[in-house]
Each structure stands twice: as structure tokens, then as C-alpha cells.
Amino acid sequence: MAHSLLTVLICLPAAGALLLLCVPKVLESRYRWFIPALALAVSLAEFVFSLALFCYFDASSHLLQLVQKVPWIHSLGISYFVGIDGISFWLILLTTFLTPIVILASEVRERQKAYLASFLVLETAMIGTFAALDLFLFYVFWEMMLIPMYFIIGIWGSTRRLYATIKFFIYTLAGGIVMLLGIIFLMYLHYEQFGFFSANILDIYAVDLPFDFSVLSTQSLLFLAFALAFLIKIPMFPFHTWLPDAHVEAPTGGSVILAGVLLKMGAYGFLRFAMPIFPEAFKFFTPSLIIIAIIGVIYGAFLALAQKDLKKLIAYSSISHMGLVMLGLFVLNSHGVIGSVYQMLAHGLSTGALFLMAGMIYERRHTKKISEFGGLTAVMPLFAVFFLIILLASIALPATNGFVGEFLILVGAFQKHPLYAALGGTTAILSAVYMLRMYQKVMFGPITREVNRTLKDLSLKEIAALIPIVILIFWMGIYPKPFLNKMEKSVDYFITHQQNYELGVYEEK
Amino acid sequence: MTAEPFFYLSPILVLAFTAVFVLLLDLFSPGGKKGLVSGVAILGLVIAAITCFRLWQEDAAFLFYEAIRIDRFSIFFTLLAAALTGLTIFNAYPLLREKKIPAGEFLFLVLACCVGMSLMAWSTDLITLFMSLEIMSLAVYILTGIQRERITATEGAFKYFLLGAFSTGFLLYGIAFIYASAGSTTFSEITNFLVTSRYTMPMIFYIGVALLLVGFAFKIASVPFHMWVPDVYEAAHPSVTGLMATGVKAAAFGALIRFFLVSIFSMKPEWDMVVMALSIATMTVGNLAALMQKNIKRMLAYSSIAHAGYLLVAVAATQSQIFNLGVSAILFYLIAYGLMTMGAFSVVVYASQKEEKNRIADYAGYGFSHPYLGLAMAIFMLSLTGIPLTAGFIGKFYIFSAALKSHLFTLALIALINSIVAAFYYLRVIMVFYMKEGGAGPIPRSRSLITVLGITSVGTLLLGLFPGWWFRIIQDAITGLF
Numbered sequence: 007m008a009h010s011l012l013t014v015l016i017c018l019p020a021a022g023a024l025l026l027l028c029v030p031k032v033l034e035s036r037y038r039w040f041i042p043a044l045a046l047a048v049s050l051a052e053f054v055f056s057l058a059l060f061c062y063f064d065a066s067s068h069l070l071q072l073v074q075k076v077p078w079i080h081s082l083g084i085s086y087f088v089g090i091d092g093i094s095f096w097l098i099l100l101t102t103f104l105t106p107i108v109i110l111a112s113e114v115r116e117r118q119k120a121y122l123a124s125f126l127v128l129e130t131a132m133i134g135t136f137a138a139l140d141l142f143l144f145y146v147f148w149e150m151m152l153i154p155m156y157f158i159i160g161i162w163g164s165t166r167r168l169y170a171t172i173k174f175f176i177y178t179l180a181g182g183i184v185m186l187l188g189i190i191f192l193m194y195l196h197y198e199q200f201g202f203f204s205a206n207i208l209d210i211y212a213v214d215l216p217f218d219f220s221v222l223s224t225q226s227l228l229f230l231a232f233a234l235a236f237l238i239k240i241p242m243f244p245f246h247t248w249l250p251d252a253h254v255e256a257p258t259g260g261s262v263i264l265a266g267v268l269l270k271m272g273a274y275g276f277l278r279f280a281m282p283i284f285p286e287a288f289k290f291f292t293p294s295l296i297i298i299a300i301i302g303v304i305y306g307a308f309l310a311l312a313q314k315d316l317k318k319l320i321a322y323s324s325i326s327h328m329g330l331v332m333l334g335l336f337v338l339n340s341h342g343v344i345g346s347v348y349q350m351l352a353h354g355l356s357t358g359a360l361f362l363m364a365g366m367i368y369e370r371r372h373t374k375k376i377s378e379f380g381g382l383t384a385v386m387p388l389f390a391v392f393f394l395i396i397l398l399a400s401i402a403l404p405a406t407n408g409f410v411g412e413f414l415i416l417v418g419a420f421q422k423h424p425l426y427a428a429l430g431g432t433t434a435i436l437s438a439v440y441m442l443r444m445y446q447k448v449m450f451g452p453i454t455r456e457v458n459r460t461l462k463d464l465s466l467k468e469i470a471a472l473i474p475i476v477i478l479i480f481w482m483g484i485y486p487k488p489f490l491n492k493m494e495k496s497v498d499y500f501i502t503h504q505q506n507y508e509l510g511v512y513e514e515k
Numbered sequence: 516m517t518a519e520p521f522f523y524l525s526p527i528l529v530l531a532f533t534a535v536f537v538l539l540l541d542l543f544s545p546g547g548k549k550g551l552v553s554g555v556a557i558l559g560l561v562i563a564a565i566t567c568f569r570l571w572q573e574d575a576a577f578l579f580y581e582a583i584r585i586d587r588f589s590i591f592f593t594l595l596a597a598a599l600t601g602l603t604i605f606n607a608y609p610l611l612r613e614k615k616i617p618a619g620e621f622l623f624l625v626l627a628c629c630v631g632m633s634l635m636a637w638s639t640d641l642i643t644l645f646m647s648l649e650i651m652s653l654a655v656y657i658l659t660g661i662q663r664e665r666i667t668a669t670e671g672a673f674k675y676f677l678l679g680a681f682s683t684g685f686l687l688y689g690i691a692f693i694y695a696s697a698g699s700t701t702f703s704e705i706t707n708f709l710v711t712s713r714y715t716m717p718m719i720f721y722i723g724v725a726l727l728l729v730g731f732a733f734k735i736a737s738v739p740f741h742m743w744v745p746d747v748y749e750a751a752h753p754s755v756t757g758l759m760a761t762g763v764k765a766a767a768f769g770a771l772i773r774f775f776l777v778s779i780f781s782m783k784p785e786w787d788m789v790v791m792a793l794s795i796a797t798m799t800v801g802n803l804a805a806l807m808q809k810n811i812k813r814m815l816a817y818s819s820i821a822h823a824g825y826l827l828v829a830v831a832a833t834q835s836q837i838f839n840l841g842v843s844a845i846l847f848y849l850i851a852y853g854l855m856t857m858g859a860f861s862v863v864v865y866a867s868q869k870e871e872k873n874r875i876a877d878y879a880g881y882g883f884s885h886p887y888l889g890l891a892m893a894i895f896m897l898s899l900t901g902i903p904l905t906a907g908f909i910g911k912f913y914i915f916s917a918a919l920k921s922h923l924f925t926l927a928l929i930a931l932i933n934s935i936v937a938a939f940y941y942l943r944v945i946m947v948f949y950m951k952e953g954g955a956g957p958i959p960r961s962r963s964l965i966t967v968l969g970i971t972s973v974g975t976l977l978l979g980l981f982p983g984w985w986f987r988i989i990q991d992a993i994t995g996l997f
Contacts, residue, residue, distance in 0.1 A: 079983045081990075082916075117883065146903035153902065156942070160950040168950055172942055179900075180935045187931060190916050 009072040012088045015056055015098065016134045019105070022048030023126035026119055034119065042112065045122035049106040052129065056102035063095055065492045068499035069512035070139065070208075078143075082193065083203035087140040089511065092496030093277060093347055094136040096489070097270055100354045101136065103474070104266045105129045108259040111362055111471040113369050114162055121162055124154040125259060132267050136274060141189045142205040144279070148235075149182050151268065155260065163255040170248075170255035177248040181235035188231030192283070195224075210283060211507050217286040229287035232280040233295075240272035242332060243302040246325050253321035254374070258365025261317065265324050266358030270350045273331055277347075277500065281335075282507035295336045296422075300429045302329030307436035311443075316364045316374040319444055323400065324357045326433055333430050334415030338504060342418020344490065344497045349411025351489070352482060356399040356408055359475045363393050366468055367448075370461045376444055381453035386463045390449050392472050397445055399479045401437040407482035520578055523585045525566040526593050527630060527637075533559025534626035541619025549611045549618040556604055556622045560597045560629070567594050575995055581701045583637040587995030591846065591988070592636030592769040595853065599762040600629040602857050602970065606754035606864050608963035616661050616752075624661070625758065628654035632762050636769030639778075641690045641700040644770055648686070648734070651766060652679050655759055659751040671750020678733070678743045686730030692723030702778035709781050724779065724786065731775075734767035735823045738796040745804075748816035753867065756812060757860035760819045761853040768826060768849060772842060776833055777996055783834070790831045791926060798824030798933040805940050811875045814940060815859055818899060821937060822852050825914055828930050832917040840920060842996075843989045844913035850985065851906035851978055855898040858971030862892045865964045869956075875944060879953025882945075887965075888958075889948050891972040896941040898975045901934050906978035 026045055033040055062072055073089035090098065105125060114121045131154070134147035152175055160171035189205065196213045197203050204210070215225040238245040249269075253261050281288050306326030313319040331353065334346030366389070367382075368374055383390040395406075402408035412434065420427035453459055464472070482489055500507075521528065533556060541552050567590045575586030583589075603625055611618040631651025638644040656679060660672025694700050696717045697708040709716075733740040748756045775786070801821030808814035826848055833841025865888060866872040866881070882889030898905035911934065918927040978985060 079986070081983065081986055120883075149903045149908075153897065156945075157949065160946060168946055171950075172939070172946070175942060176935065176938055179938050183901075183931050183935060186912070187915060187919065187927060190912070190919050194916070194920055 009062065009074055011055070011058060011062060012072050012090065012133075012137045013074055015052065015102070016088070016130055016137065018052050018055065019048065019126040019129040019133075022052075023123040023130075026123045026126065029119065041119050041122060042109065045109050045126065046106060048126060049102075049109050049129070053102045053106055056099055059090070059095060059099065063090070063092075063492065064512065065092065066495065067512055068092070068495040069510050071512040073139070073511050078140075081203070082142075082205065083196075083209075084142040084205045085140055086143060087206055088134075088137040088143075089139050090137055091509070092493035093500075094274070095492055096347070096351055097136045097267075097274060098133050100270070100351055101129060101132045101267050103478075104262060104354065104358055107358075107362070107471045107474065108262050111262075111365070111468060112259050113365070114257060114259070117161065121158070121257075121259075124158050125263070128154040128158070128263060132263075132271075135271055139207045140205050141192065141207060141210060141279070144207075145182065145186055145189055148185075148271070149179070151271075152178055152182075155264070155268070158260040159252060159256045162257040162260070164257075165255075166251070167255040170251040173248045174252040177238050177241075177245070181238035181245075184231045185235035188228050191228060191231075207279070208509060208511070211509065213283075215284060215287075217290075219290060223287075225284050225287040226290065229280060229284035229291065232275070232284070233291070236272040236275040236280060237298075238272070239275070240269055240328050240332060241325065242272075242329065243298050243305055243325070246302070246306070249325060250318050250321040253361070254315060254317050258362060258368070261361040261365070262358045265320070265361055266354040269324065269328055270354060273328070273335060273346070273350055276332070276335055277343075281338075282500070282504055285505045285507070288504075292336055292338075296333060296426060299329045299332040299336060300426065302326065303333065303430055303433050304436070307433055307440065310440045311436065313440075314376055316367070316376055316444070316448070317361070318374075319376070319440065320357060320360045320364060323437060323440065324353065326437065327353050327357070327400075330412065330415055330430055330433050333426065334411075334418055337418050337422040337426065338501060339418050339421050340498065340501050341414050341421065343501055344493065345411050345414025345416075345418055347493055347497060348482075348486065348490065349408070349415060352399070352407035352411045352479075355475050355478055355482075356396055356406075359396040359472065359479075360400060362471065362475075363389070363396065366464070371457065376447050378455060379448040379458060380451045380455070381449070382458060382461065383449045384453065385459060385461050388464045388469070392464065392469075392476065393449070394445065395476055395479065396472075397441050399483070401441050402434055405480065405483045407479050407486070409483055410486045523570065523573075523576055523578055526563045526570070526590070526597075527633060529559060529563040529566055530597070530626055530630045530633065533563075534623050534630065537626065538619045538623040541617070541622070549614065550608075552618050552622060553604055553608055553611055556626060557601060559626065560601045560604075564594060564597050567597070571991075577639065581703060582640045582643045583634070584639040585637065587992045588769075588773070589633070589637040589995070591992035591995075592766065593633040595765055595850065596629050596632035596636075596762055599758060599765070599853055599857060600625055600632075602861070602967050603754055603758040603762075605963040605967045606757055606857075606861050607752070609864075609868055609959075609961045610752065610754070621658070621661060624654045624658050628658065628758065628762070632766035635766040636773065638770065639702045639773065641693065641702075641774075644774070645683075645687060645690060648770070649683065651763060652683065652734075655755075655763060658755045658758070659747055661755070662752055665750075667750045668752070671747045674750075675743055675747040682730050682733035682740065685726045685733075689723045689726030689728075689730060692719045692726065696720035696723065702774060706778050706781075709779060713781075721785070724782075725789075727774070728786065728789065731767055731771050732793060735764050735771070735826070736820050737793050737823050737827065738800040738820065741797070741800070741820050744820055745813045745816040748819075749810060749812045749873075753812065753860045753863040756815075757857045757864075760815070760856050760860065764819070764823060765849045765853060768845060771830070772845065773996070776830065776838075776842065780835070787831060790827055791923070794824050794827030794831055794926065795929050796824075797821065797827060798930060802933050802936045802940075806936065808940070809875055810873050811863055811878070811944070812873060814875065814944075815856065815863075818937070818940070819856060821933065822848075822856075822899075824933070825911065825930060826852075828923075828926055829914045829917050831926060832914070832921045832923055834921045837917060837920050839990065839993055840913070841917045842993050843986060844910070844917045846989045846992060847913055847978075847982070847985065848910035851898070851910040851975070854971045854974045854978065855895045855905075855907055858891060858968060858975065859895040859899070861964060861967045861971060862888060862895070865961065865968065866958060868959050868961065868964075875947055876951075876953075878944070878947050879951035880948075881953075882949035885958065888968070891968045892948055893945050894972045894975055896944050898979070900938045900941045904976065904979045906975045906982075909979055909982045
């Protein structure tokens with residue numbers, strides 16, 4: 007049976023964006039709350055719909071579920087083909103969960119309509135990317151994400167926004183186009199071997215790619231073409247330079263989505279495409295990939311140590327954390343991969359929330375310099391509490407979600423080689439150093455600036471945006487089982503069958 | 516003489532008749548309504564299109580001792596030319612109505628140009644090809660300088676004419692050489708000549724083909740024959756430039772396919788390298804030069820050069836096993852490129868209604884002060900960059916497919932690097948539109964320009980979303996070639 011739930015999820019935000027843009031000016035100027043309320047309603051409706059995934063998703067199967075397939079460009083075998091497994095299931099929920107929070111917390115007043123519409127379009131693209139099972143469709147959504155993000159950073163960003171947004175766009179586009187060449191070549195190879203064109207991922211898994219243990223063999227080159235796009239997106243050392251710029255210049259909402267969801271696309275790309283399609287090439291490159299992942303972990307953490315800007319610090323910390331996620335993925339054992347997927351969700355929540363809170367403090371003081379603050383605990387006790395909880399989740403304190411993911415990853419890394427775990431484990435120490443030092447400088451000590459005495463504590467709206475995240479942080483930290491349950495089968499299949507991956511489509515009983 | 520030639524020639528006859536009729540109509544109504552005259556011209560284009568649809572079902576036929584060939588391929592190009600001409604007339608309508616340029620002459624020249632463009636794709640004889648090229652070119656030379664009071668326009672027209680005449684000289688010289696060796700100017704005879712004297716090919720035949728290629732390279736604005744492009748594009752009124760950038764280029768590619776990819780296809784290995792070199796130079800020079808431009812017309816001029824380079828990639832990639840894919844990539848790209856470039860020039864026309872807006876910086880803040888204009892420009896720029904869901908992306912996708920399929924990896928890689936470079940300057944336009952502060956005064960609303968912008972932007976998106984339908988038409992058109 008063809009399910010259209012995913013299609014609804016993909017189309018609803020875009021339709022909402024259109025609706026938003028059609029709101030007449032009169033209504034907009036008379037009722038100022040109308041536009042944000044409408045956007046929030048759309049995104050909440052989207053979230054409720056996405057919860058329906060729980061009813062339809064069968065966690066006891068690793069197969070692709072809720073599949074829908076409609077031919078699109080027939081002559082090239084391109085189709086609109088969507089479906090999810092236990093991994094994309096959670097990533098879609100992460101997206102639908104974070105978007106309403108971003109919209110709720112948005113403080114943008116200027117050109118608000120376009121701003122909120124951009125986020126809804128972005129949501130469509132993100133869900134599409136996680137649900138796409140056709141390489142061409144995946145690429146379409148992948149690039150579609152760029153456009154709203156380009157506008158979000160470029161229009162509503164801070165002073166150096168133009169530089170940052172073009173850097174972001176060009177970096178991602180460069181990776182994307184290389185991947186496009188890879189996609190075309192895969193389709194062509196499929197045609198050569200099977201006599202018909204297909205961009206369907208299930209068909210592509212079956213393509214036999216020549217490999218002879220060198221960098222120049224077909225499979226290696228194709229793997230590198232895909233890997234480049236994903237490495238840039240994650241971003242991994244040495245392709246990470248666009249990220250701090252984009253984060254610092256982006257408005258709060260943009261940073262939250264960028265850190266919370268967009269960075270996960272690269273890791274997801276490895277999971278769904280690069281690793282299963284090119285198993286031998288992946289094996290061949292594993293050592294080098296693990297090395298750059300570990301460099302990312304340590305280098306990102308050291309850079310974070312040196313930052314004077316709040317947002318930059320969080321940006322570098324997320325490079326470090328994403329390095330750890332990739333380490334878990336690349337060691338390719340059950341602990342590592344499941345920890346890595348779990349850490350993606352955890353990182354999405356905690357770093358998203360960190361950016362949210364950095365934005366809140368920026369709204370009050372219009373600066374992100376750490377040295378401008380000090381002693382805020384006395385003025386903003388509520389803020390201090392929330393900030394501490396989220397910060398501790400980010401440095402993976404036990405009982406928070408960060409701990410579960412990080413622990414599993416390190417166990418996985420240890421099984422591969424104790425050295426990997428030792429090096430990857432430095433993140434636990436280093437992140438504690440830079441995060442707690444930052445917290446100490448911002449929150450404790452005497453109040454050094456007079457302006458800071460009058461800062462308002464969190465408003466009800468801001469608390470409403472943070473509470474759901476905090477609940478999830480503890481839930482995922484204390485009782486991770488329901489979350490792990492859903493992804494277990496898919497991850498297991500991924501690990502056991504990575505060398506001969508052939509996902510089927512789930513048949514409803 | 517039976518009625519049959521008239522039936523086959525009906526699109527051309529209708530176009531030519533309308534051209535003359537419009538000229539006379541304007542003559543007899545000197546102070547009259549220019550809207551009526553333009554309406555008649557549009558009506559003529561519509562009738563020509565209808566005759567085209569009737570011919571679509573007919574079998575291919577040669578006329579006048581193989582001087583022209585009527586098949587789906589030629590009809591495809593006639594429709595493309597008619598559509599682009601129609602958009603040009605809509606684009607120029609505000610000018611015509613305010614009598615800033617003489618309506619009768621303008622419409623006559625545009626329609627004559629349309630006849631020339633159509634005939635280029637119809638010709639299966641080098642002499643017909645030359646004649647139709649001249650009909651088209653002469654009309655465009657005059658159109659460039661039709662705003663006589665602007666000194667730059669006159670200068671541009673003169674420059675275009677001189678260089679154009681020069682290149683036509685090359686073309687004609689090449690034809691002479693080919694005739695001297697093959698003993699005929701019809702394409703089929705030349706093909707036969709290639710078969711029969713494969714191993715005794717005289718040198719002058721090669722020289723002829725090379726000279727012919729130079730002539731074509733000039734018309735499609737390929738490096739190193741591109742020097743005139745930025746100056747002429749800048750000098751002409753943007754509505755005329757739109758036609759020059761899209762229609763003229765499309766027609767030249769139509770003829771190029773007929774001669775180089777069909778008639779002398781068997782000697783493609785010999786000129787393959789030349790086309791590849793041309794395409795690499797064209798893409799790279801076009802894109803790098805476009806990066807430096809501050810004038811939007813010059814930027815679009817260099818961008819059109821770069822796109823000619825992408826099209827040449829597809830020409831180089833067209834090999835016998837993937838003939839269909841290669842040629843359909845070219846045809847699709849021509850439609851896509853026509854829509855988005857015409858649209859981009861139309862935005863310039865729209866903004867320049869009161870006073871000329873030539874610098875890119877003049878457009879600061881337009882995205883929000885004129886939301887629909889900004890949206891349209893954003894669509895065109897994203898399409899020119901090759902972002903998914905637009906026509907430009909599908910076009911590029913097919914060109915890359917063709918290049919990879921014929922194992923031109925280096926060429927594909929260079930095209931890839933180029934399209935990343937191109938993103939810089941297209942995005943800069945969007946950036947100026949949306950992210951720079953600037954005061955944009957009110958612009959008079961022009962319904963005809965809104966029509967053009969609507970058709971081109973919706974068309975760009977439709978082609979990007981549902982390319983399948985167009986591909987079926989293009990496949991049909993290609994079957995007409997043989």
C-alpha cells in the first residue's frame with residue numbers, strides 16, 4: 007500500500023510558506039501576532055503529523071517503510087521515491103521538533119513574513135532529504151536546502167553576513183555538484199549493467215562497481231565524489247571553515263537549524279549512500295576517514311578553547327562533536343553506529359538549544375563577546391539554570407542525552423582500537439574545559455558591566471521554547487530505550503550487511 | 516507547381532507576410548495606435564505556430580532541390596524562434612507604445628529576424644544556410660542601432676555589423692572551399708562525398724569546414740570570437756539583447772546540429788578536439804570575465820558566452836551511440852537557456868522603463884520593494900546557476916550526463932568547476948536584490964512586461980519540475996533529423 011504520510015510531511019511546510027506569503031498586508035499590520043502565529047500553527051501541525059509516524063512505523067523491521075513511489079522523469083528512471091527506516095525516522099522527527107521551537111523563539115521583526123516562510127521551505131527540503139530514496143530526488147532536496155538558508159543568513163544575518171552566506175553556498179554547492187557527477191555516473195553504470203536507467207537507491211545498491219584497491223578505481227572515485235559533499239556538509243576537517251562564519255553571522259534560528267539538522271545531513275548521507283553503495287572503497291578509506299574524524303574532534307575542541315565569541319565557541323564545539331559522530335560511524339560496529347545516530351539526535355537538541363540561548367542573550371545585549379558578560383547568575387537565575395542543563399548535556403554528563411551517545415561511540419571505537427577511543431575520549435575532557443570555562447566567565451563572578459545588571463530573565467515564550475528540549479535531554483539521557491528500540495533493527499542491518507546492502511521495501515501484514 | 520510547397524512553407528510564408536503587412540500597416544497609420552500593429556505581429560506569430568502544429572504530423576520533406584528540409588527538427592526551431600520573437604515584442608511593447616522607436620520598422624525587423632532564425636534550422640544547403648543567416652543577421656544589426664538618438668547604440672550596431680560581416684566572409688569562404696572539393700553545396704551531397712572519398716579527402720575541404728566553424732563560433736559567441744558580445748549586448752536595448760542572446764544563438768545551434776552533427780558527422784573525430792578546446796575556452800573566459808562585471812548587461816553577455824560553452828560541451832559529447840542524448844541535451848538547454856536569459860533581460864527592461872538601470876548596484880533593495888520582480892530575477896539567477904527545480908538544472912544535468920556517457924571526464928570536470936565559479940556572480944545579483952539596502956523608486960506597471968516575466972519564470976519552473984513532457988517532444992524533433 008502506498009503511503010502518502012511522508013508526502014504530506016514534505017509538502018505541508020511548503021504549502022504553509024505559500025499561505026504565509028499570501029497573507030494580505032492589511033491583516034499583517036493590524037494583527038502583528040498573526041504571521042508568527044500562523045507559521046507556528048503550520049509547524050506545530052507538521053509536528054503532530056510527524057508524530058503519526060509512530061503509529062505506522064514498525065520497529066521490528068529494518069526494511070524501508072511508508073514508501074511512496076511516483077515516476078517523475080521516465081526516460082532516466084527518475085522517480086519521486088520516498089520512504090524511511092529507523093534512522094531517517096528519528097532525523098525527520100528531530101526536524102519537525104526543532105522547527106516550531108525556532109519559529110516560536112524567533113525575534114526577527116523585519117520582513118518577518120519572508121523569514122518565517124524561509125524556515126518552512128527549509129523544513130520541506132530537510133524532510134525531503136531524509137526521506138528521499140532516489141538519488142536524483144535526494145540531490146534536488148539537498149540543493150533546495152541551500153536557497154532558504156542562503157537568504158536566512160544573507161538577509162537577517164549580522165554584519166559580515168554577505169561574506170558568510172556566499173561562502174556557505176559555494177562550499178556546499180561545490181560539494182553538491184561533484185556528487186551530482188557521481189550520481190549521473192552511477193545511473194549510467196546501472197544502465198550499462200541492467201539495460202535501463204534508474205536512480206532508485208534500491209537499484210543502485212545492486213550495481214557492481216569495479217574496485218582494485220587504488221584511489222583511481224571507479225568505486226574509489228565515486229566514493230570520493232559522494233564523500234566530499236558529505237564531508238563539507240558535516241563539516242569535517244579540513245572542510246570546516248565555512249561553518250564558524252555561517253554560524254556567527256546567521257540569525258539565531260538559522261544557527262539552530264544549521265547546527266541541529268543541516269549538519270546531520272552529511273552523516274546521514276554517509277549512512278544511506280556513501281557507505282552502503284561503495285562498501286569496498288569505504289573499507290579502503292576507513293583509516294584516513296577515522297584519522298580526519300579524530301583530528302576534527304581534537305582540533306575543533308582546541309579551537310573552541312581559544313574563542314572569545316560565544317557563537318563561535320559553540321560552532322567549533324559542534325565541529326568537535328560531529329567529528330565524534332563520524333568516528334562512531336566509521337568504526338562500523340553496533341555500538342559505534344548506534345551511538346553515532348543517537349549522538350546526532352542528542353547533538354541536534356543540545357547544540358540547537360545552545361545556539362538558541364546564545365541568541366537570547368544576544369537579543370538582550372547585542373553582543374556575543376564572552377568578555378562582555380560576567381555574573382549573570384545573579385541577574386538571570388532562570389537563564390542560568392537552563393543554560394547549565396543544556397551545557398552539561400553538550401559535555402555529556404551522565405543522565406543527559408549526550409552521555410548515552412558519546413559513551414556508545416567510545417565503546418564502539420574501543421572495540422575497533424583502544425587508541426581511537428583514547429583520542430576520541432579527549433572530547434569529554436576538552437569540552438568540559440571550554441564549556442565550563444565559558445560558563446564561568448559568563449555566569450559567575452562579579453558583574454563587570456553595568457548594563458548587565460538590568461538584563462531581563464527568560465520570558466514565558468522563551469521558557470516555552472526551552473522546556474521541550476530540556477525534557478527530551480533528560481528523557482533521552484535517563485531512559486534511552488524507546489529511542490534506541492526504533493533504530494536498532496536498521497542499524498543492525500546496516501552493520502551486518504554493509505558489504506552487501508540491499509534494502510527491501512516493507513510489506514504491510 | 517502544385518500547392519504542396521505552399522503548405523510546407525506556410526510558417527515561413529505567414530511570418531514573412533506578417534512582417535511586410537506590419538510595415539505597411541504602420542505606414543498607413545502614422546499617428547495610429549501602436550498596440551494594434553504589435554497585436555497584428557503577435558497574431559502572425561500565433562498563426563505561424565498553428566501552421567507549425569499542423570506540419571508536425573507530416574512526414575519530413577525536401578523542397579527546392581534539397582535547399583530546405585521540413586521536418587520536426589525544423590518545426591521545433593521555428594516554434595522556438597516564434598516564441599522568443601513573441602516574447603521580444605512583448606518586451607519592447609512599452610517602447611513601441613511611447614513611440615520611442617518606430618513600431619513598424621521594429622516589428623518588421625524582428626519578424627524578419629524570426630524568418631531568418633527559422634530558416635537557419637530548415638536549410639540543408641550551404642547557400643540557403645548563408646542566406647538565412649544573412650536575413651537574421653542584417654535584421655539584428657539594424658535592431659541593435661534602432662534607438663538612433665543613443666550614440667552608444669549606433670556605435671554598437673556599427674561594431675556588430677563590421678565584425679559580423681567579417682565573420683560572414685569566413686563563412687562564405689568556407690562554403691566556397693567546400694563546394695570546390697565536394698562539388699555541391701547540399702548537405703546530403705557533402706555527406707555522400709565524405710563516404711566516397713574518405714581516404715582521398717582534399718585539404719581544402721578541411722579548410723572549408725574550419726572556416727565554417729569560425730563563422731558559427733562567431734554567431735554563437737564562442738571564445739575567441741566573442742569580443743563583440745559585451746559591447747553589442749550593452750549597446751542594444753535590453754529587449755533586443757534578449758532576442759540576440761537567445762534566438763540568434765539557438766538558430767546558430769540549430770544549423771550547427773544539422774551540418775556538423777548530421778551532415779559531416781562521420782568526420783567528427785577530426786573536429787572533435789577543436790570543439791572541445793572552444794568549449795573549454797568559452798566556458799572559462801565567459802565565467803571569469805562575468806565575475807568582474809559591474810554592468811548587468813555586460814554580466815549577462817559574458818554569462819551567455821559561458822552558456823554557449825556548456826552547449827558546446829554537449830556538441831562535443833554527441834557521439835553515435837549517444838546521439839539522441841547529446842542532441843536532446845542541446846535542444847533542452849536551448850529552451851531552458853532561452854527562457855531564463857530572456858527573463859533576465861526582461862527584468863532589466865522592466866526596471867529601466869523610466870531611466871536606464873545598467874549597473875548591478877542599481878538594483879539594491881529591489882527584492883523587497885518590488886517583490887514579484889525580485890522573485891522572478893531570483894528564479895532566473897538560480898536557474899542560470901543550475902539549482903534544482905529550475906530548467907537550468909535539468910539542462911545542466913543532461914549535458915553532464917552526455918559528457919560522462921561519452922567519457923569526456925576532463926570536460927565534465929571543467930564544466931563543473933565553471934558552474935561553481937558562475938554561482939558567484941549569479942548569487943551576487945540575488946544578493947544585491949535582497950541583501951543590500953537601497954531605495955528603488957516606483958516603476959510603472961507594464962502589463963506586457965509582466966506577461967513576459969510570468970511566462971518565462973513559470974516556464975523556467977515548469978521545465979525544471981516536469982521535464983519529461985518536453986523530452987518527448989524533443990525526441991520527436993530529433994527523429995525528424997533523419
